[in-house]
Amino acid sequence: MIQASVIIPAFNAEQYIEATIASATQQTHCALEIIVVDDRSTDATAAIVARIARDDPRVSLLALPRNGGPSVARNTGILAARGTWIALLDADDSFLPDRLATLIALGVEQDADMVADNLWLVDQATGAQMPMLPEGALPAPVRIDLPEFIARNISTPDAPRRNYGFLKPLIRRDFLMRNAIRYDETVRFAEDFALYVECLRAGAGWWLHPTPLYRYLVRADSLTQVQTTGDLDVLRRRQRLLLAEACAAGDTAFAALLRRHLRTIDRCYYYRGFTDELKARAPRAALGYLFASADSPLLVAQEGARQLPLILRKALRGGYRGAAA
Known part of the structure; x- marks a missing residue:
């Protein structure tokens, strides 16, 4: 067996x-x-x-x-x-x-x-x-x-x-x-x-x-580390369906938990979209992510603060030389 x-x-x-x-x-x-x-x-x-x-x-x-x-x-x-x-x-x-x-x-x-x-x-x-x-x-x-x-x-x-x-x-x-x-x-x-x-x-x-x-x-290059806005949006939509079910069932505690989890996904989604569009030199599209919702400016700022130590370490290692050229 x-x-x-x-x-x-x-x-x-x-x-x-x-x-x-x-x-x-x-x-x-x-x-x-x-x-x-x-x-x-x-x-x-x-x-x-x-x-x-x-x-x-x-x-x-x-x-x-x-x-x-x-x-x-x-x-x-x-x-x-x-x-x-x-x-x-x-x-x-x-x-x-x-x-x-x-x-x-x-x-x-x-x-x-x-x-x-x-x-x-x-x-x-x-x-x-x-x-x-x-x-x-x-x-x-x-x-x-x-x-x-x-x-x-x-x-x-x-x-x-x-x-x-x-x-x-x-x-x-x-x-x-x-x-x-x-x-x-x-x-x-x-x-x-x-x-x-x-x-x-x-x-x-x-x-x-x-x-x-x-x-x-x-690994720095794993899918877990380099997810796209499309990847994150699929996850957002799945969790919104689960939230709708929790609300329909009257499970307020689970719904509150799902909202907290969705906020962390949204934080990554808006930040990724904003920074990707800036790197692509598409400021209008970047602003679209930054001001997509009432919460998105704060979420982008929070994720930016969370990412700052990683960004600084990469810059000190010369990781941004090519982008700056």
Whole structure:
């Protein structure tokens, strides 16, 4: 019996993919399969995976005919999976050796539909790592419901990366199939967040283990860091639909929470649109974002203040020389 199907969507990941697959093959006390979905890479990613698959029957390569984005790749892997649990693994991340066994044991103990763990956040530039949730934040495994998940996606200045949307849960395959839940293939940013919301809305029992067993590489060029206004607008529209449902149901506490979360998304949306249009030398379009709503000037200012230390560090490293020329 295959206990876990590890799904690895990969696009131009030749630098990382071998080590990522190795972290999955080295899992202890777990019968697994590893499905790498190559999203039409233009580098050697597919060739590396094919070589590994020839030597390890647990590894298989699914090559997509065209680039569809991470949601398409993940759905392809899920449909091909045969394991009891779907284990999500990004192509530049890695598992600690006992991760799957530990989480499956917790899932069985709690009869959970989803189980996740704390993360090691690994800085690509320095190699430094720190747990997303600091030691002592979770003294024991806890259950997450939808309001808790939304609340833990509202970042704060002192902990910008303490965000449950980064979590990489194991999800029971039969739960996904029974509820017809798949990744929204129109979403190319925060696609995991959108899926987790759908699972929780369908009644998933989700448990979180306090020990960090997943190594999450923090890269300056990842989709999480370079989202577009279009990406953010898709997320805004999804959350507005959820807010409308909460209001219709009379759930005022959850509606207030969603409004707080939407404000953080709007802050990023207006700031991104404003700065992108300034860089494109389109001042009229930039002003359109700045004055799009009564709140947008304040939101742009708040996000600008939040981004200022990053901007200054980049400028000091010479990151803006080309733009200034």
